[in-house]
Every structure is written in structure tokens, then in C-alpha cells.
Amino acid sequence: MRPASWVIAAALLVGAGPAHAQESGSRAVVDQVTLEPASIGGQRLHVHLSALSLQGQVLDVLDSKSVKLLVNGSRLDAPFGIGRYGATSSDTAIVIIVQSSIDYAEVLPVIVDALDQNVLAVSSDRTQVAILPYGESLGAGKLGSLKAARKKLGSLTSDGSVGDPLLLDTLERALGMLKKAKTDPVGRPLRKIVVVIGDGRDSSADRDRVIRIGTRAAKDDVRIHTFAYSPRDLRRPLLLLGELSKRSLGTFRWVRGARTDSWTPAFQQLQAEIARQLVLTFYLPNDEDLSNKKLKIVTTGRVEVTSNEHKIPEVGCAGQPCEPGAYCVDRCVSPRAESGRGVLGWVVVVGGIIVGAIVLLGVIGWFITKRQQAAVAQPSVPLAPGSVPPAPVVKTKPPKSKPPKLAPAPPASIAPPAPITGPRFYVMTGPRTGEEIALRHGFLIGKAPGCDLLIDDGYTSGHHAQIGMDHFGNCRIYDRGSTNGSFVNGVRTTEYVLEHGNTVKIGSTELRFLAQ
Numbered sequence: 001m002r003p004a005s006w007v008i009a010a011a012l013l014v015g016a017g018p019a020h021a022q023e024s025g026s027r028a029v030v031d032q033v034t035l036e037p038a039s040i041g042g043q044r045l046h047v048h049l050s051a052l053s054l055q056g057q058v059l060d061v062l063d064s065k066s067v068k069l070l071v072n073g074s075r076l077d078a079p080f081g082i083g084r085y086g087a088t089s090s091d092t093a094i095v096i097i098v099q100s101s102i103d104y105a106e107v108l109p110v111i112v113d114a115l116d117q118n119v120l121a122v123s124s125d126r127t128q129v130a131i132l133p134y135g136e137s138l139g140a141g142k143l144g145s146l147k148a149a150r151k152k153l154g155s156l157t158s159d160g161s162v163g164d165p166l167l168l169d170t171l172e173r174a175l176g177m178l179k180k181a182k183t184d185p186v187g188r189p190l191r192k193i194v195v196v197i198g199d200g201r202d203s204s205a206d207r208d209r210v211i212r213i214g215t216r217a218a219k220d221d222v223r224i225h226t227f228a229y230s231p232r233d234l235r236r237p238l239l240l241l242g243e244l245s246k247r248s249l250g251t252f253r254w255v256r257g258a259r260t261d262s263w264t265p266a267f268q269q270l271q272a273e274i275a276r277q278l279v280l281t282f283y284l285p286n287d288e289d290l291s292n293k294k295l296k297i298v299t300t301g302r303v304e305v306t307s308n309e310h311k312i313p314e315v316g317c318a319g320q321p322c323e324p325g326a327y328c329v330d331r332c333v334s335p336r337a338e339s340g341r342g343v344l345g346w347v348v349v350v351g352g353i354i355v356g357a358i359v360l361l362g363v364i365g366w367f368i369t370k371r372q373q374a375a376v377a378q379p380s381v382p383l384a385p386g387s388v389p390p391a392p393v394v395k396t397k398p399p400k401s402k403p404p405k406l407a408p409a410p411p412a413s414i415a416p417p418a419p420i421t422g423p424r425f426y427v428m429t430g431p432r433t434g435e436e437i438a439l440r441h442g443f444l445i446g447k448a449p450g451c452d453l454l455i456d457d458g459y460t461s462g463h464h465a466q467i468g469m470d471h472f473g474n475c476r477i478y479d480r481g482s483t484n485g486s487f488v489n490g491v492r493t494t495e496y497v498l499e500h501g502n503t504v505k506i507g508s509t510e511l512r513f514l515a516q
Contacts, residue, residue: 026053028297028307029249031221031277034189035290035315036328038283039468040442040478043315044328044495045078045282045290048085048191049297050223051305056251056269058276059303066301069282071312072293079481080282081494085191086124086275089497092191093128093143093181095174098156099198100133101165103231105158107258111197112156114263119195119271120150130177134170135161136203143181167202171213171224171244178222185331187318192222195270196244199230200237210240214247224248225273227266229255249308281494283481291315329470335441423475425504426512430455436514439475443467445506446480459484459507475513477504 032048047069051059061067069076098104098111120129129149133139133156141152171194178192194217202210217224226241238254245252251273253266280297284290291314297307314321317328326334423439437453445453448462455464461482468476475498479486487505488496498504500515 026051026059026303026305028052028299028305029223030295030297030307030310031191031223032189033295033310033312035312036317037286037315037322037326037332038478039327039329039333039476040466040480042286043284043288043290045284045312046189047280047282047295047297047310049278049280049307050273051278051299051303052251052273056253056273058272059305061278061299061301061303061305066299066303067280068298068300069280069295070298071290071295076282078282078284078288080280081479081481081485083279083281083479083493083495084275084491085277085279087488087491087493087496088279089126090124090191091126091128091183091188092124092193092274093178094123094193094195095130095132095141095143095177096149096153096195097132097134097167097170097174097197099135099165099167100139100156100159101135101161101163102158103199105160107229107231108156108158110258110260110263112153114260114267115197116150116153118264118267120146120153122271123274128181130174131156132170132174133159134167134198135159135165136163137161138166138170138173141177143177164201164203164205165198167196167198167200167240168204168206168209168213171196175213175217175220175222179220185318187320188330192220193274194222194224194248194250196224196226196241197229198227198241199232199234200228200240201234202237202240207240207243210243211247214244217244217248217250222248224250225270226250226252227255228252229258231258279494281479327468329468329474329476333470421516423469423473423498424514425453426514428503428510428512430457430509439467439469441467441469443469453506455507455509457508460509464506473515475515 029050029052030047031050032046034046036044036046038044051061053059067080067082069078069080096115098108100108104111123129123146125146127146128143129146130141130143131139131149131152132141135158137159139159174194178194181190181192183190214224224244224247226245228238228241230238242252244250251270253269255262255266290312293312294309295312296309299305316322317326317332318330320332322328322332323334326332420436420438425437425439427433427435427437440452443453444451444463444466445455445460446462446464447454447456447460451463461480461484463480464482465486466478466480468478470476477486477488477493477496477498479494484507485492487493488498489503490505496502498513498515500513502513504511504513
């Protein structure tokens with residue numbers, strides 16, 4: 001096969017999918033689906049969607065009018081918002097498999113530096129990473145922190161092996177590690193990724209085993225993203241990597257040189273694919289029964305693709321069912337019950353008011369009696385016979401004297417209002433600039449009457465966004481399917497756990513979230 005035709009064959013191999021998606025040079029993959037009770041009522045259906053070109057570039061399908069949700073083949077109309085994976089607090093687990101045989105001795109330092117700077121250094125703190133080098137023997141490794149993974153990657157060197165490496169054995173070990181991966185708290189959704197860097201050679205050269213491993217990965221929602229590079233320019237083995245990516249619904253990238261300018265763009269593209277994955281959040285009523293049905297996403301307009309089918313799980317939170325009335329914030333949370341007084345409570349309140357009034361009237365009467373007694377004159381004494389009555393005492397008014405001039409008293413200081421404590425918004429722009437507004441569970445932002453924060457600037461929807469608060473005081477902002485979107489730190493999002501200092505933009509109004 002000539003080189004040019006081989007490249008076309010490899011591209012078709014890894015780009016295979018629905019017929020019309022292949023023809024348009026684009027593909028869409030649903031990675032995760034969660035269905036959970038929402039704090040604002042009803043249910044939230046989260047769909048994580050990767051929309052990519054044949055070469056792995058992220059496609060722009062942010063036009064909400066072009067996204068259709070199909071459940072069991074029928075369209076389901078529901079309000080929804082669009083966000084990006086990198087703006088969420090989601091958990092990710094990545095196993096990086098790197099060929100370390102003698103053929104890769106010279107290029108390994110370039111791969112290590114480009115991978116570290118363009119993927120690991122910019123990954124979320126909620127990312128677990130394992131580094132598995134492979135040659136004629138299996139390398140040891142385990143999922144751990146980014147810091148530990150970067151340290152191990154930096155010390156990676158060739159093992160000097162010259163035979164065909166154990167690629168498939170290492171892949172099976174990686175899938176086993178991801179199957180046992182844990183989250184904190186346990187049960188949170190976990191995005192699972194395997195990155196393979198090699199020349200495609202394997203000691204077994206078993207094509208059926210390749211198909212089984214790729215199919216198993218797809219079943220476990222593990223995406224295998226391969227980076228094919230052959231120092232000896234042996235291209236046929238690279239087809240093995242393409243088959244793994246195709247079967248697992250991952251991506252295939254052919255790196256053609258050993259220099260940094262060949263590896264850096266490839267890893268930058270991988271990082272963009274991870275961080276810019278679409279997160280579609282559909283808002284559904286409680287009576288919408290979607291559990292165990294199959295969904296897929298269809299986009300129309302400028303980019304037309306149809307995703308794979310994915311089963312919708314049972315309604316729950318972190319893999320556990322919630323009690324009626326509870327909602328999901330990493331775990332099932334029951335709203336605080338309203339405290340009612342009841343009949344006995346009202347009797348006690350009214351009785352207390354009456355007793356207090358009687359006591360107050362008694363105190364007032366006592367003071368009045370005392371003043372009247374002090375005003376009664378002393379009794380008169382009878383005069384003896386022949387005595388002259390004393391001259392009447394004439395009360396004279398003392399001469400008027402001007403009171404001394406006193407220095408004017410300093411004006412009474414007015415006590416400043418008590419500062420607002422607890423979670424709150426500081427208004428940075430708009431008519432209410434400078435105000436601090438206390439937040440509560442269910443705090444509503446929009447232009448409709450009755451909103452806790454009323455914004456009527458022509459860019460804000462009626463019920464634009466809402467704040468959910470768990471019993472620890474943590475706040476999460478939800479976009480209510482607004483037209484112009486809700487932004488946190490400049491990134492459009494449908495749901496975001498707010499941290500102290502985050503900037504929130506609703507319409508033309510900017511707010512600063514203060515947690516303390």
C-alpha cells in the first residue's frame with residue numbers, strides 16, 4: 001500500500017461511526033450520563049458530549065437551537081444549558097501508557113516535557129493520573145495525585161529493551177486500574193481516559209485481542225486516545241492503535257516527527273478535547289421517567305453529527321438513590337424542615353403577650369401612685385388663743401439668670417449597620433454597585449417579579465439563574481436555561497460550585513461571590 005493511501009485508510013479506520021458523521025468528517029461521543037434530583041425541583045439530566053473533527057479538533061456546536069435530545073429514538077423537548085467540562089468540579093482519571101523501549105530512547109525527553117507542560121500542568125486538581133511505561137516488561141504504577149505523576153514522568157527513561165513490547169498487556173492493566181478507581185466522596189461520576197504513546201507494535205500481534213480490549217473499554221466508558229509515532233517509520237503497526245481508538249470511541253493522532261513542534265500541538269489538542277468537552281444539562285419534571293432508557297444527541301446546522309447511544313441510569317446521587325424531597329449536591333441532601341408552631345405554640349405565644357401587658361400596666365400604675373403621694377401637702381397645726389398668725393409666706397421668683405453657655409455637644413454617632421456574614425454577592429456593576437446581598441438556598445436571579453436579585457437590563461431572562469445551598473453552606477449556581485447564559489470567571493456554565501472570590505456575570509451585571 002502506498003503511503004498516501006495508507007494515511008487515508010488509517011483516517012477512515014479511526015473516524016468510523018454513523019454514516020453521515022463519517023461523511024461530514026465529524027463525530028460525537030457521549031461519555032457520561034447522570035440523572036439526579038435537582039435542588040430547584042424536578043430532575044437534572046447531565047450529558048457529557050465530545051464533538052470532534054476527524055483529526056481530533058474540538059467542534060463548536062454551542063448553538064442551543066441545533067442540539068436535539070433523542071430518548072429511545074423520540075425527540076424530548078426540555079430546557080437545557082450548555083457548559084464546558086473544564087469549568088466543572090468533575091473527577092477525571094487518566095492512565096498514560098508510554099513506550100520505553102530502545103527505539104524511544106531519543107524521543108522520550110521530548111515526549112515527557114511536552115506531555116507535562118501541555119496536559120498535566122494544566123489539568124484540574126480533581127484529576128488522578130498513573131504513568132505506565134512499557135517495553136519487554138510491564139512497568140509498575142498506580143493512580144495518584146498530579147504532583148506524584150509529574151514526578152514519575154520526569155524520571156522516565158528508556159528500559160533498553162529491543163524486542164516487541166507488551167502493549168496489550170499494559171492496556172489490560174490500565175483498564176483494571178480504572179475499574180477500581182475511587183472518588184471522594186465515593187460514587188461521584190468519574191471520566192476515564194487512557195493515553196497510549198507508542199509505535200503500535202505488540203508481542204502478541206493478536207487482532208482479536210485488540211478488538212476485545214477496545215470493545216471492553218467502550219463498555220466501561222473508557223476512551224483510548226492514541227499517539228502513533230514510529231522512529232523507524234514502520235506504518236503498518238500503527239493500524240493497531242487506530243483500531244483501539246475506534247473500538248473505544250477514542251481518538252487517533254499520528255505524530256510524524258521527534259521534535260517538540262510535532263508533539264506539543266498534539267498534546268495541546270488532547271487537553272482541549274478534555275477541558276472543552278460539552279456538558280449539556282437538561283431540566284426535567286419529576287414525572288418524566290427516563291431511567292434505563294437510551295439516549296443520543298443529534299446536532300444540526302453548521303455541524304451535523306449523531307452520537308453513540310448511552311443508557312440513562314436510575315435517578316440518584318453519587319450512585320445512591322435519594323429520599324423523596326431530597327436533592328443532589330455531591331451527596332443526597334434533605335432540605336431543612338420548616339418549624340411550625342401548631343395550636344399549642346400559638347396559645348403559649350398569646351399567653352406570654354397577655355402576661356407581659358399586665359406586668360407592664362402594673363409597673364406604670366405603681367409609678368403614678370408614687371408621684372401623687374409626693375404631691376400631697378403637709379397637715380395644718382391649730383393656733384393657740386391670742387397668738388398672731390404668722391405672715392403668709394410670699395413665694396418670689398428668683399431673678400432670671402442666663403444659663404451659662406455650654407460648648408455644643410458632639411453629634412451623636414450613628415452605629416453602622418451590622419455587616420452581612422455568610423455567603424453573599426457583592427455587586428460590582430449596575431444600579432446596585434457596592435451592595436452586598438445575602439444568599440440562601442433557592443436564591444433566584446432574573447428579571448421576573450419576585451426574584452431575590454432583580455436584573456432588568458435587556459440581557460437577563462425571567463428566571464435566569466438560581467443558587468442552591470447545602471447544609472454545609474456550600475453554594476452552587478444553576479443556569480435555568482437562560483437565553484444569554486450564566487458565566488463564572490468568564491466561562492459559560494450550567495452548574496458550578498462557587499468558591500470565595502469567583503466572578504459571576506448575569507446579563508450585564510457582574511457579581512463577586514464572597515463565602516466569608
